[in-house]
Amino acid sequence: MNINNIITQTYQSIEELKKYKQSLIAESVTKGIDPNVEMKDSGIEWIGMIPKHWTIKKVKYFLSESSVKNYPNETVLSLYRDYGVIPKDSRTDNHNVTSSDTSSYKLIEKNDVVINKMKAWQGSLGVSSFKGIISPAYYVYKIIDSDIYSNFLHYVLRNNLYLDEYRRISSGIRIGQWDLEKKEFEKLLYPFPNSTSEQQQIVQYLDKKIFTIDSLIEDKTKVIEELENYKKSLIYEYVTGKKEV
DNA sequence: CGCGTCTTATCTGCGATACT
């Protein structure tokens, strides 16, 4: 069996795991985790049926925009598709330079919703578990509905059923940096379980599942790395060794 | 008219990839 085949296959199984993770999240936050519950039509075309006891809510009524500035000494945060909202200096792969004057940065409190308006269509939005400040090129919202559990909302906002819709309500010329239109976003509808305890159950369920899937992905990534290194050493020998064109 | 906010396009640094 040649190395390239193994690498390709491992790579594919990682992709499948990632897809499974996405659909598991989407399924859980729109259908719940009890398969025996009675369903009803949500009226939202990209969602379809939802549990009967869930409620559809409009962004405008559960989020309120916040733009608090002049806290230049707070921790600078950054929003990642993969990691959510984290302190910017906790990663070395962010090459963007923080402005020398952070007084126009927006203040984020714990549990605030942060949206990268240019990358929302890729799922670049989430609920922060940190307090800090972020570049003014983001939208910051506060949750004003006390029946919504912030960690549940985090999964809901990022679930992939909504990505096409985010893309649709974004506009702009530069490829890959379409601007999410705030007004359109505020019109979006999301389904929620009525009780926060059910929201918490779903979050716990997802956290556990995702941890398992992520560690599987990690293992496979390591396998690929090892194989790539082996392949490189072969190529190196070929190129520097007795090769003649 | 002045000022703050929003929009838009351009800019950036470096890892990844392609090629030789």
Next chain:
DNA sequence: AGTATCGCAGATAAGACGCG
């Protein structure tokens, strides 16, 4: 291996907008 080019993830400047 060494070099050249691409692409990612996001920051930011500057003009447009709009409010009192």
